[in-house]
Amino acid sequence: MQLSEGTRVVLKVPGAGAGRVHPVGAVAVVVSIPSDSARTYRLRFEDGDEANFTRGEFARLVDAQDPRQGGARSTLEDRELTDFVVLRSVVGSRAYGLSNDASDEDVRGIYLPPTERTWSLFDPPAQLEESGTADAPADEVFWELRKFLLLALKANPNILEVLCTPLVLSSTPLADELRAMRSAFFSKLVYQTYSGYVLAQFKRFERRSSKGLEPKWKHAMHLLRLQIAGAGLMETGDLRLDVEGEEREKLLEIRAGAWSLERVDDWRAELTERFERAFSGTSLPDRPDYERVERFLVGARRAACVPPASLASPWRPSPAASRAPAIDELRASGIEAEATAALQRVVEESPHPLVFATVTGAHLYGFPSPDSDYDLRGAHVLPHAAFGGLSDPRRTIEVMDPDGEVDLDLVSHDLGKFAALLLRPNGAVLEQLASPLVVHSTALHRELLDLLPKIVTSRHARHYSGFGRSQWVLFSKRPTVKALLYVHRALLTGIHLVRTGEVEASLPRLLDAVPLPVARVRLLEELRARKMEGDEKQSIATDELERFEASYTFLRERLEEERDRSPLPAAPSCRDELADLVRAARH
Numbered sequence: 001m002q003l004s005e006g007t008r009v010v011l012k013v014p015g016a017g018a019g020r021v022h023p024v025g026a027v028a029v030v031v032s033i034p035s036d037s038a039r040t041y042r043l044r045f046e047d048g049d050e051a052n053f054t055r056g057e058f059a060r061l062v063d064a065q066d067p068r069q070g071g072a073r074s075t076l077e078d079r080e081l082t083d084f085v086v087l088r089s090v091v092g093s094r095a096y097g098l099s100n101d102a103s104d105e106d107v108r109g110i111y112l113p114p115t116e117r118t119w120s121l122f123d124p125p126a127q128l129e130e131s132g133t134a135d136a137p138a139d140e141v142f143w144e145l146r147k148f149l150l151l152a153l154k155a156n157p158n159i160l161e162v163l164c165t166p167l168v169l170s171s172t173p174l175a176d177e178l179r180a181m182r183s184a185f186f187s188k189l190v191y192q193t194y195s196g197y198v199l200a201q202f203k204r205f206e207r208r209s210s211k212g213l214e215p216k217w218k219h220a221m222h223l224l225r226l227q228i229a230g231a232g233l234m235e236t237g238d239l240r241l242d243v244e245g246e247e248r249e250k251l252l253e254i255r256a257g258a259w260s261l262e263r264v265d266d267w268r269a270e271l272t273e274r275f276e277r278a279f280s281g282t283s284l285p286d287r288p289d290y291e292r293v294e295r296f297l298v299g300a301r302r303a304a305c306v307p308p309a310s311l312a313s314p315w316r317p318s319p320a321a322s323r324a325p326a327i328d329e330l331r332a333s334g335i336e337a338e339a340t341a342a343l344q345r346v347v348e349e350s351p352h353p354l355v356f357a358t359v360t361g362a363h364l365y366g367f368p369s370p371d372s373d374y375d376l377r378g379a380h381v382l383p384h385a386a387f388g389g390l391s392d393p394r395r396t397i398e399v400m401d402p403d404g405e406v407d408l409d410l411v412s413h414d415l416g417k418f419a420a421l422l423l424r425p426n427g428a429v430l431e432q433l434a435s436p437l438v439v440h441s442t443a444l445h446r447e448l449l450d451l452l453p454k455i456v457t458s459r460h461a462r463h464y465s466g467f468g469r470s471q472w473v474l475f476s477k478r479p480t481v482k483a484l485l486y487v488h489r490a491l492l493t494g495i496h497l498v499r500t501g502e503v504e505a506s507l508p509r510l511l512d513a514v515p516l517p518v519a520r521v522r523l524l525e526e527l528r529a530r531k532m533e534g535d536e537k538q539s540i541a542t543d544e545l546e547r548f549e550a551s552y553t554f555l556r557e558r559l560e561e562e563r564d565r566s567p568l569p570a571a572p573s574c575r576d577e578l579a580d581l582v583r584a585a586r587h
Helices: 079-084 145-153 157-164 173-180 189-210 217-236 245-255 261-281 290-303 326-332 337-348 361-365 415-422 427-434 443-455 460-477 481-500 507-513 518-535 542-564 575-585
Strands: 008-011 027-032 041-045 050-053 058-060 085-091 106-111 127-130 139-144 168-171 354-360 374-380 396-400 408-414 438-441
Touching (some): 079 085, 079 106, 085 139, 085 157, 106 157, 106 173, 139 145, 145 157, 145 290, 157 173, 157 189, 168 173, 173 290, 173 438, 173 443, 189 217, 189 261, 337 354, 337 374, 337 408, 337 438, 354 361, 354 408, 354 427, 361 374, 361 481, 374 415, 408 415, 427 460, 438 443, 460 542, 481 507, 481 518, 507 518, 518 542
Parallel strands (some): 106 139, 374 408
Antiparallel strands (some): 085 106, 354 374, 354 438
């Protein structure tokens, strides 16, 4: 937050003025704010002496005098809270595609204070600020999570850009989740806040010009860019920061001072008309989704109860690759947008915090038919309070789509039960954990994935052999395309796992990875095509049964051979690590 001229401040460090050294606690007033090329404030002390200070070297007097901010919890001494930053992003000219060599790097983000700070007598600061220096030129501001959410619900342009910038320096699963739900903050309020801000700023721009002062062309450029972004949000339902093509060239010309005031104002009027048309035809709701944001904040507060060193800590960063939206993988697999939205709705309805939720079944196996339902599977964490009573807690939950628009269900096990199933061994839970069709993920999910190499064993061959045999029995009773594909997919997954240690459930990928006779590959590809065309319940002709029985026998024998020469261990080697992970996750 940039302070305005006239703000009364107090020094946090000793500072040398023109006449003497001013001690910590000296009171001054801001007489000049940072320009585009400087990062210092000019302060005037009570004796008339003046000196330059960076933003981190002083605080507002009103903050220093607040009794809630006294003692060891003063906002003047809260720099350690930067350890609890969950999102660091770059905004400003670099995110807009309008930067030049003189452009600053504006880093903005969110911090989640640990629970002891939110329960304390002394409120955590609404934001943390650090002005850039010659050695570290980035100007950083991090908002406390609740403050950030409240501003985002009001459609504050600066806040919404933090959620939408593609330039993410670091993020945690919690921040990934927030960025993925950014549409919850988009509403018709955007028109009021964006257009109101631009109108007020242009009036100041015009007053400055009327006084004969040089126009701030960079400021004019950013105001026009804001109109473009706001209109685009109204038109598309999403906020895009970067500007391309002719609009970008115009903005760069304006910053360079190549346009007249009249021409700038004419374009502003055109953009205003576009914004108004977009507002009248927008599909955005009248209000943001307060309920969804409330659920997110409550979940984040619960997560902050976990010690920072815990494997379940909400401050553990996401791997860079995990920040790619899971929705892209879902859509790439052929899952429609309507189904994707339904999957996310079901996740939100879970009564307990989910560790992960992934799509399994035919969509994971690579042969969904038009009427295939969606099998969403996962794990959740029951709180300590659920244990120790007269009755055992319910360790498995099932949630249906609350809107009933899509045929899907979520089945989730408590993390303790899920971990026990991983150790049995159980191939089904391996596939759920490793599924690339991720609807919801957390740091705990990634911790479990990291343990996969210690979980897979040669004994998993027994699971897949048994599953293939049971599916063959079902096929024998009712020989359909679907049943036959399930038999072959299970056996191929088992073969690939004991050969390589990799969990792969997609039939197309398995046909590429497992060496098979060409005729057998073609046979399975034909079956897959028939099912995906909607022919999954069609019966297999009697004269084909003998050929398929030979294929089934071949794969079962192949699985046994691969098991016997598998390099995998006979038992998992991470029992203690799983136990520690489950204990750390309880809240």
